Amino acid sequence: MSQRIAFVASDTQIAQAALKELVDLYGNTAPESSDVIVALGGDGFMLQTLHDTRKLPAPVYGMNCGTVGFLMNEYTPDNLVERLIAAEEEVINPLSMRAEGADGTIHEALAINEVSLLRAGPQAAKLQISVDGRVRLDELVCDGALLSTPAGSTAYNYSAHGPILPIGSDVLALTAMAAFRPRRWRGALLPKAAVVRFDVLQHDKRPVMADADSRSVPNVISVEIRSCDEVAHRILFDPGHGLEERLIREQFV
Numbered sequence: 001m002s003q004r005i006a007f008v009a010s011d012t013q014i015a016q017a018a019l020k021e022l023v024d025l026y027g028n029t030a031p032e033s034s035d036v037i038v039a040l041g042g043d044g045f046m047l048q049t050l051h052d053t054r055k056l057p058a059p060v061y062g063m064n065c066g067t068v069g070f071l072m073n074e075y076t077p078d079n080l081v082e083r084l085i086a087a088e089e090e091v092i093n094p095l096s097m098r099a100e101g102a103d104g105t106i107h108e109a110l111a112i113n114e115v116s117l118l119r120a121g122p123q124a125a126k127l128q129i130s131v132d133g134r135v136r137l138d139e140l141v142c143d144g145a146l147l148s149t150p151a152g153s154t155a156y157n158y159s160a161h162g163p164i165l166p167i168g169s170d171v172l173a174l175t176a177m178a179a180f181r182p183r184r185w186r187g188a189l190l191p192k193a194a195v196v197r198f199d200v201l202q203h204d205k206r207p208v209m210a211d212a213d214s215r216s217v218p219n220v221i222s223v224e225i226r227s228c229d230e231v232a233h234r235i236l237f238d239p240g241h242g243l244e245e246r247l248i249r250e251q252f253v
Contacts, residue, residue, distance in 0.1 A: 003081055006034035008049055010041030015065040021077050034058045036084050042066015047112055047213050050233045059089060059234035070154060073238050087236035090243045092151045096228040097212040102203055102219045111212035113152025115225045117198055118144035120209045124180055126201035131194050143178035147196050147225050154250050162187055164251055167243045198223045
């Protein structure tokens with residue numbers, strides 16, 4: 001069975017060398033005409049590729065030429081066509097961020113891993129948190145807060161001591177970074193359908209930036225986040241090494 005493969009690679013020397021090797025072996029097809037897109041790099045490049053190709057029908061198969069490579073498969077040039085045919089597919093939905101800047105501008109972006117709010121000055125941020133139009137936390141004093149998908153729950157969320165979420169659990173993780181008040185607040189688990197809103201209190205004195213998968217918006221006054229079910233990212237993994245297995249394994253390391 002032949003497959004039209006589109007290879008894309010990060011700018012690193014390792015990824016560019018892998019790109020040349022694979023193109024010499026398998027040729028290269030434009031992403032728009034391909035059956036599968038093979039991304040060579042690390043997790044950051046994989047996220048970029050998923051964003052760049054979200055309107056294309058081809059799934060994305062990552063090969064690790066970076067560091068952690070949580071969303072990637074092992075790099076090897078051998079038997080690639082057979083690996084692609086045998087690969088298992090995971091479908092994930094991103095988060096949709098709508099952020100309002102202090103100047104009144106509206107910024108929209110999608111996030112596969114998480115949307116985060118981070119203090120942008122020397123003082124802690126003060127955030128008010130609402131869920132589905134109801135204020136749930138009048139004031140969170142913190143370095144920041146984030147809302148994570150299951151696919152992103154082992155990334156920034158986990159580093160901030162948030163929970164790892166099983167794939168397909170229809171749950172989002174709301175996690176604080178260095179919460180000062182309430183001192184013991186550890187976040188919340190919310191249904192996937194929830195609409196979460198952060199209002200930045202004292203934004204002139206305590207500026208906050210918002211970030212959706214490294215797409216940053218400075219000096220925001222409010223951020224609204226919801227799951228974007230109309231966008232479905234298709235990711236391929238080698239059998240037995242899919243996201244569900246990786247999420248379970250990560251908890252026993």
